Amino acid sequence: GAGVSQTPSNKVTEKGKYVELRCDPISGHTALYWYRQSLGQGPEFLIYFQGTGAADDSGLPNDRFFAVRPEGSVSTLKIQRTERGDSAVYLCASSNGGADTQYFGPGTRLTVL
Amino acid sequence: KQEVTQIPAALSVPEGENLVLNCSFTDSAIYNLQWFRQDPGKGLTSLLLIQSSQREQTSGRLNASLDKSSGRSTLYIAASQPGDSATYLCAVNSGNTPLVFGKGTRLSVIA
Numbered sequence: 001g002a003g004v005s006q007t008p009s010n011k012v013t014e015k016g017k018y019v020e021l022r023c024d025p026i027s028g029h030t031a032l033y034w035y036r037q038s039l040g041q042g043p044e045f046l047i048y049f050q051g052t053g054a055a056d057d058s059g060l061p062n063d064r065f066f067a068v069r070p071e072g073s074v075s076t077l078k079i080q081r082t083e084r085g086d087s088a089v090y091l092c093a094s095s096n097g098g099a100d101t102q103y104f105g106p107g108t109r110l111t112v113l
Numbered sequence: 114k115q116e117v118t119q120i121p122a123a124l125s126v127p128e129g130e131n132l133v134l135n136c137s138f139t140d141s142a143i144y145n146l147q148w149f150r151q152d153p154g155k156g157l158t159s160l161l162l163i164q165s166s167q168r169e170q171t172s173g174r175l176n177a178s179l180d181k182s183s184g185r186s187t188l189y190i191a192a193s194q195p196g197d198s199a200t201y202l203c204a205v206n207s208g209n210t211p212l213v214f215g216k217g218t219r220l221s222v223i224a
Contacts, residue, residue: 033211042202042214099144099206106156
């Protein structure tokens with residue numbers, strides 16, 4: 001595709017519900033990153049995939065957060081038992097790996113009521 | 114642990130003025146540094162990427178410099194325009210690792 005796409009663009013849910021956020025990276029990019037951006041802050045790293053495997057998941061805040069990339073392309077970020085503090089913009093980026101430029105999607109704005 | 118700081122947090126200037134945004138980082142062992150632009154409610158747009166071996170990069174009215182040894186970078190915007198109003202984010206890449214971002218500088222250019 002022309003760029004990184006993310007769906008949905010906005011998601012409103014109730015506390016305690018389960019949500020899935022999707023990222024479609026640039027075709028051929030082997031590396032995929034998830035970041036979370038709270039209001040007035042810079043993006044903070046959550047998890048990084050190289051191919052199908054999670055190369056670094058040290059940024060996931062707790063075990064309610066999980067991400068997969070089963071075929072090495074599309075990735076889904078899954079959040080269980082959502083809390084109000086999970087409200088943020090979730091950004092996805094892809095690259096050719098290593099120190100190559102990361103290209104960002106438009107983000108998914110998650111609001112937990 | 115790498116930390117990135119951006120100063121000022123917010124800046125308001127009249128149209129036409131030249132301006133400088135500052136970024137500092139604590140660990141000089143970086144591969145590259147990237148400046149991004151973020152419009153309200155939008156994702157990140159990459160403006161300039163400077164490799165650790167480079168001193169500066171230019172794109173149109175934008176010029177980014179890097180002093181790796183002192184842990185500093187600046188983004189210079191010439192002849193600012195109202196359309197430049199956005200948040201500017203600095204991020205460092207230490208190799209096969211995720212980007213570490215500053216909190217950004219919110220720029221307003223007043224017509």
